[in-house]
Amino acid sequence: MLRIRDLLGRPSLGLEAVAGTGDLDAEVRWAHVTELPEPEAYVRQGELVLTNGLWLPQAEPAAFVRSLVTAGAIGLVFGLRTARTEIPPALVAACRTARFPLLRLPVEVPFVAVTHFVATAQADRRQRQLLDALRRSDALTNAMSAGRGALGVLAALSGPEGVPVALVDGWGAVVRQVRWELPAADARRVAERASSDGAATARTRDRSTSSIKLSDGTEATVFPIREQGAGGPDHAVLYGRRPDRIQQAEWDALEQAARLLTVELAHERALSALEMRFAGEVLDMILGGPRRAEELAPRLRSFGIDPEGPLAVLSLLTGPLEHATATPTTVTRFFLARGLPSVVPSGDRDLVAIVGLRKNDDEDDEDDDEDDVRALAEALAEALAEDLAAALERPPRVRQGERPAKGQRPAKGERPAKGERPAIGIGRIAHGHQELRRGLLQAREAAKTAWRRQHGSRVVSFTDAGSYRLALDLLDAGTRQDFAEAVLGPVLAYDRAHGSELLRSLSAFLDSGLAWGAAAASLHVHVNTLRKRLARLQQLTGRELGRTEDVVDLFLAVQALGEYPNGKGIGGVPVES
The missing domain is CATH 3.30.70 (Alpha-Beta Plaits)
Structure with missing residues (x-):
């Protein structure tokens, strides 16, 4: 970037700044010579204006300076002549009032020396930008073609300058990072910012809304990545520079990196789905x-x-x-x-x-x-x-522009x-x-x-x-079903035929720790009613609740029944335990 201060540092130009007239760090985009009394229509944003003051008989210095400020000029170079060896005091006063940079050019230096220097500097800058853009593009392309994945893309984006870069997913987890150790809280804020900025922010480069200040005071840029057809949350690139400090070549590289990362993330999702399928088969093989x-x-x-x-x-x-x-x-x-x-x-x-x-x-x-x-x-x-x-x-x-799907928010209690x-x-x-x-x-x-x-x-x-459950799990499903039917089959048949609740009563009794009063209370029946039910159950099963081995059989059989689909036991009788 060429600044006014850089012109002052060229001895061949002999420029001198008039004290108190404005910011010397403004960027010079071009140099323009004018002697028009009202130059506003012919001056562009960021231009340095050169003049000999031939307009002075036709315009007041204050009006001339206001015209330049309105047009977006960034400074004024006054070329001295043999007939005018000093800058008019009224012009100096007008520039100081407007905080508009004013420079003095010696008589012996022509305007063309200044315009040639600016043009050469801008051509060199554009060439450097083009080479920089090509270098960044080549680095990103090479990272992908060499199979370095998302991490390689981020490393290329970081470049020789070593700009910290991170890829954050939509839930606020750091996927990859280069020259950064991003705290979890900052990563979550990046995800929230990316979600609120939306796709249009990144594509139109609305730099004011994509900036973020991290917990350590670092100012960075959030660049959202919207994945077409992705089933999960979106991602964002966090770039370790403020938006207003990012050069055009860097913005172009960010755009290219976003496209490459979209491809790489889709590739990783496909691999992940394949791995999950293979991983799921591992369970089947083990069992x-x-x-x-x-x-x-x-x-x-x-x-x-x-x-x-x-x-x-x-x-x-x-x-x-x-x-x-x-x-x-x-x-x-x-x-x-x-x-x-x-x-x-x-x-x-x-x-x-x-x-x-x-x-x-x-x-x-x-x-x-x-x-x-x-x-x-x-x-x-x-x-x-x-x-x-x-x-x-x-x-x-929820993706930007979409309505939440029915049932997307977990129900109360979930x-x-x-x-x-x-x-x-x-x-x-x-x-x-x-x-x-x-x-x-x-x-x-x-x-x-x-x-x-x-x-x-x-x-x-x-x-x-x-746990007793391991003993059950070591048996195959058919054996467990046969055992449950052998012990409780008569009880299930009796309940179906009479609409009774013998099995439910047994489950409540076992759950209560064999406490008659607590079991009866949980069933909302009298203790004597519970005793009559379980007396009938003992007759049907041939097992006694006063014998430990019989209680163990009944308990294991009830647990085995609970494994059947939809919570149903043998014959479709519900099991409550």
Whole structure:
């Protein structure tokens, strides 16, 4: 950028500034010679005007200066002549009043020296801008063609100047960043600003509305990226310069980077969808047992996991939040940041993380390994809790110009309360993929125990929460159904035939801890009514509520019934427990 001050620094021009007349840091876009008494119509924005004062007999200096200011000129050069060796005092006074820069040009220096210098400087500047634009464009294109992804695009955008750059998604999470360590609170503000600015802001370069001041005082530019057809939230590039300090070549590079990032994000979504499909099949392979063991080992290797090494198994429950933060991508990134390969498939009710651990040759240190996995799970729970708290402060995202879809906002009671924490269950470390099924069942039962906790840690290891459910889960579905029917089949048939509530009464009795009064109160019946119902149930099942082994059979059978679709037991009889 050529400034008035730069002209003063050229000895060959001999220019001198008249003190007190204005800002010498204004940008000079061109130099224009005029002797018209009213030059306003012929002067353009940002021009430096040169004159010998031949207009002085026809116009007052104050009126002449006002005309230049109105036209947008940035300064006046008064060329001295042999007939006029000093600038008229009235012109000096007018420039001082208007705070309009006034420069004195010696008699021996022609105007053409000034105009030639300005023209040459502007040509050089335009050439540098063109080369800069080509360099930036080549760097961005090379980053994509070399397969460096979004991070490569951001590095190219940062350029040799080292401008900090970050890519933030619509939920306020930093996707990639170069020369920046953006705090989470700032990232969320960037997402909010990008959402409010809208697509038109970036495309029309409304620079005043795309600026943001970060928590450390840094002033930067938010450049929204609108993805066509994307199912998730949009993204934004945070560029570490104020909008008014960004050169044209940089704006062009930002535009190009936005287009490239849109392509790269679509590519990453496609890969993520493919990985999620492959990851989902991992669960089927694990639960399939020995018959699918040969498929499981190579599938784990495709995710960078050694199938013969130590494997941690975690089950994550985060509750029914529509935009739940515990997504496979966020969990995978957590482990990746710690140098651990993982695969995170989605189950029907949970996320499962299979994590490859570093081998430990000392078998006596297995307890230490279990402690390390627990510490890892605690850190994951804390990270997810922070994300969840941030999600609760955000309304559901809606694209600009669209109406919220029906049912987009979670219904009352579906959003978790503030302070809600994810629950994580930990299975025993599996030494090889053959042991993953056991570890998965253990982790899921531990997660259920963690979810029921109202206080304390919601990270639970199976060794802390051994459960009868594991015994049921180790049996196949057909065996569980046969067992439930053998024990409670007569009761279900009796309830259907008589419209009675023997099974419901048994469930209430078991839930109350075998307390007659509490069970009767929960059913809103007299204790004697409950005793008569359960006496009939004992006759039908041949089991006595006074014998421990019989109570265990009845309890397990009721739990097995609760697994059937739509909450129905054998024969379609509802189970309430």
